[in-house]
Amino acid sequence: MAPSDTTHRAAAALRAAHDDPLLHARDWAARGRPVVGYVGADTPVELITAAGALPVRLTGRPGRDTRRARAYLDGAVDPHTVNLLAGLLAPEGPALDLLVLTHDCDASVQLFHTLRELRRIRAEELPPFHFADLLHLPGEATRRYNLRGLRRLADQLGAWRGAALTPAELEEAVAAHNTARAARRELRGRRAAELSGADALRWYTAGTVMPPGLYARTLTEALSAPGTPPPGRPLLLSGSAHDTAAVYDTLEAGGWRVVGDDHDSGDSADQPPVTEPTLEGLAEHYTREVRPATARTARERAGAAAAGVKEGRAEAFLCYCRRHDDAHRWDFPAQRAAAPVPSALLHDQPYGEIDTTGLDALSDRPATEVAS
Amino acid sequence: MTGRQRLAAAGAALSHQREWFAGTRAEAERGRPLALVNADAPQEIFRAMDVPYVVNQWWASIISAKRMSGRYLEALRGRGLPDDIEQYSALPLAEALAPRADDAPWGGLPRPSLVLAECTGDSMRRMFGLWESELGVPFLPLESAVAENVPTEWWTLMRHDWESAVGPARIDLLEQELRALVPRLEELTGAAYDPDRLAEVMALSNEQAEWNRRTRDLLARAPRCPVPVNDVIPAVMIPQWHRGTRWATSAAENLYREVSALVEKDHAVVEDERRRLMWIGRGLWFDMNFYRSFEESHGAVFVWSMYLALAADAYARYGEDPLRALAARFCAFRDQMYTPPWSVEWYVKEAKEHRVDGVVHLISPDSRSSWFTTHALEAAGVPVLEIRADNADGRSLDPSALHRQVADWIRALP
Ligand code: SF4
Ligand code: SF4
Numbered sequence: 208m209a210p211s212d213t214t215h216r217a218a219a220a221l222r223a224a225h226d227d228p229l230l231h232a233r234d235w236a237a238r239g240r241p242v243v244g245y246v247g248a249d250t251p252v253e254l255i256t257a258a259g260a261l262p263v264r265l266t267g268r269p270g271r272d273t274r275r276a277r278a279y280l281d282g283a284v285d286p287h288t289v290n291l292l293a294g295l296l297a298p299e300g301p302a303l304d305l306l307v308l309t310h311d312c313d314a315s316v317q318l319f320h321t322l323r324e325l326r327r328i329r330a331e332e333l334p335p336f337h338f339a340d341l342l343h344l345p346g347e348a349t350r351r352y353n354l355r356g357l358r359r360l361a362d363q364l365g366a367w368r369g370a371a372l373t374p375a376e377l378e379e380a381v382a383a384h385n386t387a388r389a390a391r392r393e394l395r396g397r398r399a400a401e402l403s404g405a406d407a408l409r410w411y412t413a414g415t416v417m418p419p420g421l422y423a424r425t426l427t428e429a430l431s432a433p434g435t436p437p438p439g440r441p442l443l444l445s446g447s448a449h450d451t452a453a454v455y456d457t458l459e460a461g462g463w464r465v466v467g468d469d470h471d472s473g474d475s476a477d478q479p480p481v482t483e484p485t486l487e488g489l490a491e492h493y494t495r496e497v498r499p500a501t502a503r504t505a506r507e508r509a510g511a512a513a514a515g516v517k518e519g520r521a522e523a524f525l526c527y528c529r530r531h532d533d534a535h536r537w538d539f540p541a542q543r544a545a546a547p548v549p550s551a552l553l554h555d556q557p558y559g560e561i562d563t564t565g566l567d568a569l570s571d572r573p574a575t576e577v578a579s
Numbered sequence: 580m581t582g583r584q585r586l587a588a589a590g591a592a593l594s595h596q597r598e599w600f601a602g603t604r605a606e607a608e609r610g611r612p613l614a615l616v617n618a619d620a621p622q623e624i625f626r627a628m629d630v631p632y633v634v635n636q637w638w639a640s641i642i643s644a645k646r647m648s649g650r651y652l653e654a655l656r657g658r659g660l661p662d663d664i665e666q667y668s669a670l671p672l673a674e675a676l677a678p679r680a681d682d683a684p685w686g687g688l689p690r691p692s693l694v695l696a697e698c699t700g701d702s703m704r705r706m707f708g709l710w711e712s713e714l715g716v717p718f719l720p721l722e723s724a725v726a727e728n729v730p731t732e733w734w735t736l737m738r739h740d741w742e743s744a745v746g747p748a749r750i751d752l753l754e755q756e757l758r759a760l761v762p763r764l765e766e767l768t769g770a771a772y773d774p775d776r777l778a779e780v781m782a783l784s785n786e787q788a789e790w791n792r793r794t795r796d797l798l799a800r801a802p803r804c805p806v807p808v809n810d811v812i813p814a815v816m817i818p819q820w821h822r823g824t825r826w827a828t829s830a831a832e833n834l835y836r837e838v839s840a841l842v843e844k845d846h847a848v849v850e851d852e853r854r855r856l857m858w859i860g861r862g863l864w865f866d867m868n869f870y871r872s873f874e875e876s877h878g879a880v881f882v883w884s885m886y887l888a889l890a891a892d893a894y895a896r897y898g899e900d901p902l903r904a905l906a907a908r909f910c911a912f913r914d915q916m917y918t919p920p921w922s923v924e925w926y927v928k929e930a931k932e933h934r935v936d937g938v939v940h941l942i943s944p945d946s947r948s949s950w951f952t953t954h955a956l957e958a959a960g961v962p963v964l965e966i967r968a969d970n971a972d973g974r975s976l977d978p979s980a981l982h983r984q985v986a987d988w989i990r991a992l993p
Contacts, residue, residue, distance in 0.1 A: 279950050281950055282942070282949065283945055312701055320918055321951075324919040324923070324951050327919075327920055328951070328954070342724060342752075344721075346755075346756060346759055348722075348755035348756045349722055349756075351752075351755065352722070352724065352752040355748055505705060532701075533661060533664045533701075533702070534700075534702045534705055536660070536664065537661065537706060537709065539660075540659035543659065554661075
């Protein structure tokens with residue numbers, strides 16, 4: 208079946224959502240509906256949806272003036288997070304009605320502490336915000352702690368909108384996000400054979416800024432006709448998460464094709480459905496299934512590297528680390544040992560960019576480490 | 580009267596530490612279980628089980644002092660692991676991965692039976708995980724939880740009202756984790772946990788904290804600073820790693836009595852004390868004499884140490900249930916020193932109580948919330964000199980330029 212107009216239109220809509228992450232937020236705000244920004248790959252978006260708001264993951268914008276944000280968020284903090292703070296200090300889109308942050312990595316925690324202190328000393332105008340401290344060790348104590356945190360967030364959202372969340376609202380929200388999960392799973396299964404890495408990332412990213420039901424329909428439509436893979440040597444990408452396709456575009460212009468990625472904005476967005484549409488069900492899901500890269504062990508990430516190389520028939524493995532997002536580097540030797548293809552580590556990379564000079568090594572030698 | 584003789588308490592602590600380590604090492608070589616525990620983890624649980632433990636950061640300081648860091652970090656690099664993030668905490672791991680040699684500091688750290696750490700930041704869990712994956716040493720991780728809201732004046736609440744200062748969610752979490760940890764520790768070490776023992780350990784460590792508080796208050800109020808700050812550090816820190824023993828509690832008491840006698844004799848580090856200074860941030864480990872180099876020339880003395888102040892305010896937790904009190908001691912430990920509003924308001928309070936004329940604020944890449952610290956101090960009327968350094972090993976700081984900068988700033992102080 209040839210790709211139809213609607214398939215093309217769906218693909219264009221996903222691309223538009225990635226290119227202009229506040230597109231849908233503006234639309235919602237214009238209709239008088241609340242928009243809740245969020246930071247953190249493990250944000251329980253169902254609760255935000257159940258509160259009648261649109262959850263919109265905040266994205267950075269390479270090129271933003273980050274000087275003021277850098278003064279507050281000093282030291283070895285991921286420039287991506289500094290960029291998010293810069294966006295909050297000088298909002299270019301509709302004002303957020305609320306902001307939710309989680310503990311998906313240390314930089315998000317630093318951002319939360321910075322916002323909390325800016326609010327306390329009244330140094331900046333900020334939207335109201337909440338912090339959901341979801342943790343991810345496998346023990347029962349963690350699950351109970353998360354359940355309590357989710358209850359608290361649900362109560363806060365209820366207080367914020369003036370009416371408690373109802374079980375029916377939660378059930379509906381879980382169903383909507385489950386359809387988005389199912390569509391993402393399809394994307395994950397087909398991306399290697401049918402899409403450029405940059406498009407796959409754009410399509411994942413669109414899911415963090417669009418209403419879940421609309422996203423599921425649009426993504427399913429975009430996937431309704433088989434695509435043809437662009438040329439390029441298949442590459443599996445690990446390390447820092449990407450909230451824009453900039454680095455992918457550079458890699459793919461340089462002759463690579465990203466067939467899989469294990470970071471928090473890529474294939475890790477593939478999750479099983481939430482089985483119980485209750486806070487208990489969400490606690491289970493967000494403790495055990497939605498685990499940010501920092502919550503996975505080196506062994507798990509090595510296993511994912513081996514499986515990803517196989518599934519995507521990758522010919523090379525790359526761990527890309529942004530400056531000050533270094534924790535991935537501890538896992539690289541295990542990933543390198545598990546991936547049966549040449550591998551490279553690039554660290555100290557600037558936000559939204561990649562210095563590809565070190566990648567030549569991927570063509571012949573079995574393993575290498577390069578810093579820009 | 581002025582003088583430069585070393586505190587007896589410091590000398591006693593240093594020799595105790597050597598003796599203790601030699602004994603612990605010998606026992607471990609004979610097969611007694613040994614734990615390696617991160618600095619901000621609940622070591623008291625090991626004390627209550629009579630399982631000897633070495634504190635990761637203390638051992639790292641010994642490796643650094645013996646100038647073995649370079650060689651050990653090489654072992655990390657050789658495996659493709661990073662040698663430039665959290666290097667300090669990684670040194671004991673690096674040593675364990677490096678080839679064994681005769682020149683290991685203090686004979687070297689025996690292979691631990693287990694390692695325990697809280698998953699702070701993004702690296703700790705991965706770094707400690709390598710003990711398990713590379714060396715087969717079981718790693719027991721604990722969560723590092725974050726509270727949404729905290730009351731500001733933690734130092735007035737922590738000793739008794741920790742439930743409200745920290746909040747029950749974080750305390751419950753660590754308490755439950757500790758309850759789950761105990762059988763695992765028993766299985767790994769063959770030792771038995773005794774809640775009554777833990778109650779004693781908590782009582783002793785609270786008593787130690789009270790002595791430290793008296794010493795800190797004494798130093799804050801003394802008309803002139805009676806003792807150089809770098810002398811106080813080992814006298815406080817080494818007993819800290821022995822929390823919950825009679826030796827540690829007596830060591831803290833002896834330090835108090837010694838400082839108290841100096842104050843009574845009107846002993847002063849600088850006869851003509853004109854400037855009282857506070858140092859915030861990483862210590863200049865490579866140049867401890869720096870702190871003392873403004874005494875004769877400027878009548879300026881550093882009067883405050885983060886280590887004593889933390890020992891005074893951050894540890895004491897009273898309560899019926901020792902395990903819960905222990906959880907409350909550690910589940911928010913780092914917030915006390917690193918997270919605003921706790922950290923910044925505490926610095927302001929300490930600056931005022933110590934009547935400092937100015938603060939030197941060293942900002943390294945791993946500093947947290949430094950803008951807020953400087954802002955709060957300046958808002959409280961305390962002059963601040965910010966120094967930016969890329970690392971604390973001296974490579975990024977030119978000592979003479981730094982000395983000149985601080986000297987000029989002292990001269991210009993109001
Ligand atoms: S000063 Fe910092 S690094 Fe050193 S032991 Fe204390 S917490 Fe750890
Ligand atoms: S603080 Fe104490 S234990 Fe740490 S290096 Fe200094 S003397 Fe040694």
